[in-house]
Amino acid sequence: MLILIGRRLGSMILVMLVVSALTFITLEAQPGSVATKVLGPYSSEEQREIWLENNGYNEPIWERYVVWLGNFLSGDFGESTRFKTEVSNVLWPRLGNTAILAAATMALVIPISLVLGVLAGMREGSRTDRTISVVSIFTTSVPEIASAPILAFIFVFLLGILPGTSSFQNGFSIAELILPTMVLVLYDFGYVTRMTRASMAEVMTTHYIRTAVLKGLPYKRVIVKHALRNALIAPFTVVMLQINWLLSGVIVTEYFFAYKGFGALLLEAALNQDIFVIEACTVIAVIVAVGSQAISDIGYTFLNPRIRFS
């Protein structure tokens, strides 16, 4: 068991190292273009040469990578060309804002989709099941780029009850959080619901559920004690993997609602070739994604006694 966790953590660190190296190579393999991006297109050849020299760009790439990694681990991500400040000064507050958005989304997605999924899977083929299934197909078919304008149209244009931008200009406001959260929830919950439903439906056809029913247990106990425990193993891993998807959705949502978050920062950096911000954002995103994946794997082994004790 401990070996299993240790191995998982080991491979997680390995993946992160490879990812960071890949990201670094992709963006900084050619020092010339780095200089152009940092100093701007109108900088002179000499200026670039001097900059490269001063910043150690004439060293071999693997040496630069090690230095870069060391700096990165100590929290020094470099200087942003777009924001004219340390990357970390921009990054951390943005990440905080995104965390709020993600937390709000997960706080809604998890209970909604688990409850709906269990209800649907409990009696496969029933009217409840079919209704829930079709609704979740519909909502997952509306991508964020469509649901954001549609929801904005309804709640801002037609009803006028919610603000159309969420830039928190007058400080944090729940009202401004509602629309972005709604967009993310709408797109995400269908998928988790369907996974939960499939898992629950499968469990309900197993022989041990039949055993439990034929033991004469009340239906409620069969569901709560026998079915749920087994049915929720798969959705748990899905929920954790959802964080990876959420990071994608966040970019669109933040961009649309001018939400000052991590996704919008990454996009802005990408459109403006602000490479140090891109690097920092990418690696942080991967750390979050890989971390959640590792948690999901380890959690899975905890939830599943067949693996835990083998």
Add this chain to the structure above:
Amino acid sequence: MGKFQADWDGPVLECKSLSISYYTRAAEIPAVQDFNLALKKNETIGLVGESGCGKSTVAMAIMRYMGKNMAITGGQVLYKGVDLATLSEEELRQLRGSEISMVYQEPMASLNPAMKLDRQLMEVPLYHEHVSEQEAYDRAVKMLSNVKLPDPERVMASYPHQISGGQQQRVVIAMALLSEPSLLLLDEPTTALDVTVEAGIVELIAELAGRIQTSMIYISHNLGLILETCDRINVMYSGQVVEEGSVSEVFDKMRHPYTQGLFSAIPLPTADKNARPLQAIRGQLPLPHARPKGCYFGPRCDHFRDGLCDGGPISMQTVDEASGHGSRCLRWTEINWTRVGAGAGQDVHADFGESVLNVEHMKKYYELKDTSMAAMIKGGSSRHVKANESISFLAREAETVAIVGESGCGKSTLAKVLMGLETATEGTVNFQGKDLSQVPVQQRQRDDVKALQMVFQNPFDTLNPSHTVGSQLGRVIRKFGGITDGEAVRRRVLELLDIVKLPSDFYFRRPRQLSGGQKQRVGIARAFAGNPTMVVADEPVSALDVSVAAAVTGLLMDIQRTYRTTLLFISHDLSLVRYLADRVVVMYLGHIVEQGTTEEIFSPPYHPYTEALLSAVPIADTSIEKKRIILEGSLPSVINPPKGCVFHTRCHRKIGDICQSQVPPQVDMGGGHRILCHIPEDELKAMGPVIVQKGEPQEAAE
């Protein structure tokens, strides 16, 4: 339970013209028709029949556990005189698990994998009798020791996957008995288990039947098991009971052609192919929506008479009023019931030719490797699985050599090494004069590959579902036959279909349009397509119903005889092995523990494991008596096999420390009959036979 009288002394369960149907999108399919049964207190009734005859459906209907697509369409089920249809959902819940309980086919699947066994057991008294936690726990522990589980407390604290299959089934039985039910339904409770484990469970059930106040319905496809456990028997065919009566009546004085057919299709460990050839029932089970008018068995029956047997529904005819023997056959009085066929006496002893396969000291160890990236970097440690340990045996032209053993004995690994899917760790595999032990199949000469082919076990995936029968056979012919011309290939495919007695229009059929037996025939055709010298058959009929299995076995033997092929027959079924093998190799945990001619293996002296295996075979013959040997414990893991003699942990004849410390020697009992055991030769020779014909004097009793 106010609803049921505690002192009810009528039949515990009565089914009165019960009919059950399945509903598919297209139509209603009657699964069970006109099912009648009266189960007295303390009585055990066996329901026997081949797959699809509706026997499990009856059990589910008694439990009233029917999905959306199944319903009772007629008749009644009375439990202690109360019609179960009148019970509310809540009353049913109280009935299940406390009055009627059930034991299932797959013990592993029947237990909740994520819940410890203590909870799963304690639930029963907690919910039915509302006892205290402590009492529930105590009762569960007591029941576990009643079903002979060693160390009940440890079992209570375990998850299902932490105990063996036999132990799991004992837990399921304990769970079923916790509320002292008046009726216990057992649905193929030992089918998923190995023979020696099965023997223990069957003994437990038979013993419980005598000891506790519970009536039982025992569902099985195996007549031998019914004989060992039941008082009465109902033989089912295509949704109907075709014969009912006491076990002794039905076994010895059967009055329905189907029952008779079943008995002649089962191999017995007392007879070989020369003494009593198996007789398959021709044709196959009618599909439920295409049953013939009148007698459902009519099209397959030798006594069928136009105008009489296809006239309309046939009711149960009374054969013997007093013993309740009945038969659903209109001609039972006219048929000559003395057993025909016995001693048809065709002596087919083939004269064996040159040695074809000679395996010497072959070892196959697997390394347990960790292929994950992390382990590759760390250069992780490895352990060995000793799948085959010093295997030596010989097979000659036209000879049938059987490899016998239970799961984990290494017989499949042996097959893989022979076929070149694995290479041996040590030793030689001499096939037609070439050592193939180190040559994987891709590097073998085409002629060697062609000469050594295989028939597989599972009819459901022996054929590729995506290709037609014709194209699959055609591929083999192109590969081996050197024929490339499309027309010639097609002609050869049709020829092969003819050899395995399948009609030529199977050429365009896809595997899902074929029955299990037909698929196995195609599998045999595939193996024989390149005229092989030797065919390895890995349990080719174990997944088939008895009547079909007999036909496929017969076919395999016919082809083998015609082409003088060497057949390596891998099986766990000793009766079948006795029936068709010339020589037998018995394996246990990777070792050959005994080998010799069939005659030598089936009579003393035995290796203690062979002895136990023989004793465990259920035999559907009332004239036979067996010595009871129940092996203790469960099969050790191959990763960590016992030291010394691998069998010592379960051996009933263990002679002392030597068994635990030293690998036993191969003792030659004469004529190539070799036994791997520490017991002195003369002591082995003094053993009595396990299976004795009743009435015969038992020589050399211990």
Add this chain to the structure above:
Amino acid sequence: MTDSALQLSKRPSAATRVLKAILLLRESWVGMLGAALVLFWILVAVFAPVLAPFSPNDNLVPIATPGTEFVTDANWQSGKFVAKDSCTPIEDEPGKVYCGTFWLGTDNLGRDILSRIIWGAQTVLIFAPMATFFAYLVGIPMGLWAGYSRGRVDAIFSFISNVILSYPVLVLYVLIITTIDRSSMNIVAAVVFASAPGIFRIVRGLAMDLRPREYVFAAETRGEPLWYVLFMEILPNARGPLIVDAMLRLGYVIITIGTLAFLGLGLPPPDPDWGRMISEGRQMIQVFPHISLFPCLAISSLVLGFNLLADGLREISLRD
């Protein structure tokens, strides 16, 4: 065993089998609705030149609301698709001609939204299936090989796919597209790069499931070459789940291509693209919602079509 018996039983042709599959789909209304939606958009894309009332890039009347009639001077000169002779003179107003109606309005550059949606269907239905197809072309052989052979091959391929999959999808696209040029083929390449690992995983899983089947074993004992085992024995039996997956993935690729365009990372302008249309209208959503709302409905309905189709197919495949 005569040859006439063989003549009698006809081999079902591929066409009849496809037809049968379509007939089966009839039993699932969900699947039928999905098929109808997909078919609708395919027809729209194919007949775009006939269906579109205006040229998608012509600047006609800025921000016309839906239903506005296009009335212009008789001597108006512009556009490939509004031929002069298709305009009819208006009797009350001499010198003016009526040249059609902006059923869905126009955007801020005066382009007809309906025409842009129709032409946009063509864009999306060319690039999304192409990208998906190439992704399968990469993912299937790798997945089959890894799942069947296990060992080192599997370890290496799986590690590569784990690395790629550990990037949040959109982050990966942002990274790729900022380093390479934004040409349409590069977008397709990026989609292939990002989706192939997912396909690899699914195929690998299916191959691992099918590997212990006896017919695979039988092929091995015949000494069949690796390619035969992978593509003739294993792949055909994995096609059911793969077709369902392909439908879902197509829907997802459509979303991805749309999203990239929405973020300004997509196909270069000016050709119509639903994602960019949404993006262009988003600033005015509170005043002129029609500009982005209709493309929103277009993309959602197409994705819905594929998702429903996948669900219908799955339902049918589970039945038999």
